[in-house]
Structure formats: structure tokens, C-alpha cells
Amino acid sequence: MRLETNSKTMKRYKRKRETGLAYLIFGVAVLGGTFALVIFGRLEATWPSFAALVAGAALGIWLFRSGSRHGWVPLLCLLGALAVCVTLWMNVDVVGPAGIAWIGGFVAGTHFGVAWRLAAKNQQVTAAKAAWAVDGQGFSTVAEARKAAGAALHALDGGTRGRLSVDRGSARFEVAGGVALGLVCHRNADATNEGSWAVLVRSAGIADESVEIPMGDVKGFMPSRLVHDLDSVEAALADFCKNPGSSSFGPEWVTGSEAGATRLTTY
Structure with missing residues (x-):
């Protein structure tokens, strides 16, 4: 008492x-x-x-x-x-x-x-x-976070709005680039483990060429198979919001050194 x-x-x-x-x-x-x-x-x-x-x-x-x-x-x-x-x-x-x-x-x-x-x-x-965070802003429910992340994703232009991050505990989802320029997408079930990032890839048959992806002052030349349109990244975002802590990402995700080396991030 x-x-x-x-x-x-x-x-x-x-x-x-x-x-x-x-x-x-x-x-x-x-x-x-x-x-x-x-x-x-x-x-x-x-x-x-x-x-x-x-x-x-x-x-x-x-x-x-x-x-x-x-x-x-x-x-x-x-x-x-x-x-x-x-x-x-x-x-x-x-x-x-x-x-x-x-x-x-x-x-x-x-x-x-x-x-x-x-x-x-x-x-x-x-x-x-907060349970979720979108670009550092906290949200209590997955619905609020997904709505905010979707709006931020559509606003990406490769310039002043060149990146998006969504966090759920230790899990993290990142997008860099611009809607009209191409998007590079990464995710991780434990962002503290730098060696376990995964990058979203397109299916076989893509031309072996590089595409310049800007993120404000940072730019990188990415293999075209790693550059996606808005629909593909929206589907990846929806899956992350549904299963943020999952470590089994599916065949459209590739882990290893390529995933970590292709993150366009300023920190």
C-alpha cells in the first residue's frame, strides 16, 4: 500500500x-x-x-x-x-x-x-x-502510419523530398529517389544490424544498365533492376506495414552486400 x-x-x-x-x-x-x-x-x-x-x-x-x-x-x-x-x-x-x-x-x-x-x-x-514513426513523426496506429507514409511516398521528388523512412520498433522501411525518376526501396526487421538489409529487385529480363537516383544533394547510380515505379513500392510498403518484423521478405528482396551498399541515406 x-x-x-x-x-x-x-x-x-x-x-x-x-x-x-x-x-x-x-x-x-x-x-x-x-x-x-x-x-x-x-x-x-x-x-x-x-x-x-x-x-x-x-x-x-x-x-x-x-x-x-x-x-x-x-x-x-x-x-x-x-x-x-x-x-x-x-x-x-x-x-x-x-x-x-x-x-x-x-x-x-x-x-x-x-x-x-x-x-x-x-x-x-x-x-x-509511438508505435510507428514516419520520417521521425510518431503515430499510434498502423492505419495512421500507413496513410502518412503513403502521402510522403507520393510526394517524393528526388530533391527536397528525396527519402522516406518508416519505423516500427527495430524494423525499418526506406525509400529513396523520386516518383517520376525512380525509387530504390530497402527494408530490415532489425535496423541495428547493418548486415541484414534487403533491397527490392525487379524480375529477370531487365536491361543491365545504371540509372541515376537523386536524394537531395546525394546521388547514386543504381542497377536498373533495383529501380522501381510507384506501384511496386506501394505494394512493398503495404507488406511492411502488415508484417514489419518479418525476416522472410520473399523472392523479390535480395540481402547481402548489395543491399547495404545501395542504400541512399545521409546518416
């Missing part, structure tokens, strides 16, 4: 996940206030002021959204930015509106960066907890 009471108490006082909305609102308020101060205030509206505002905001966003792979780089930049803020504030009569604009932009940018990071983190957590 005590364990149940303690569990309920812990749930009651469990900290809610931050959405980042408060940081976004504060950032907008600071940025808008700084902009209004430069435009409508007593400060002279010049291009250095606007440049300083944008530069400060960009630096703040970068520091608090992504930063650098090396932990000391963001720390050094942050300390330098704070030093610049203090220096500009103490010499505002000398630097003029550009200094104030830089300070306001940097403060706003830091809050935008935090809001962006929290939103991205929450999206990843939601997708991880």
Missing part, C-alpha cells in the same frame, strides 16, 4: 516536459522590442544596427540550438559573446545603436535556440514512444 502511495506521489510531482514555448515568446518579445527601439526609438536606424541585430540572433541560435561537436567551442563562443555584451553595454555611448541591437539580438537568439532544441527533443521522444 505504501509503494502505491509513493508511486502516486512521485507521479503527481513529476516534472512536466518543457515545450520551449516560454523561451520562444520571450525571444520574440526581446527581438521585437529591440527592433522597435532601433526603428521607433531614439536610436538611429542604420544598416550596421540591423546587421548587428541579425548577427547577434544568429550566434545565439547556433550556440543554444546545436553548437559544435567540440564542447569547448560553444563555451568559448558563449564567454566571448557575454564579454562583448558587457563591453558594449558599458560603452553604449561609443558604439551607439549597433551595440544595443547586437545585445538584443543575441539575447533573443539564445531563447530561440533553446526553444528550437526543446521542440526537436520532444519530437524525438514522441516518435520514440
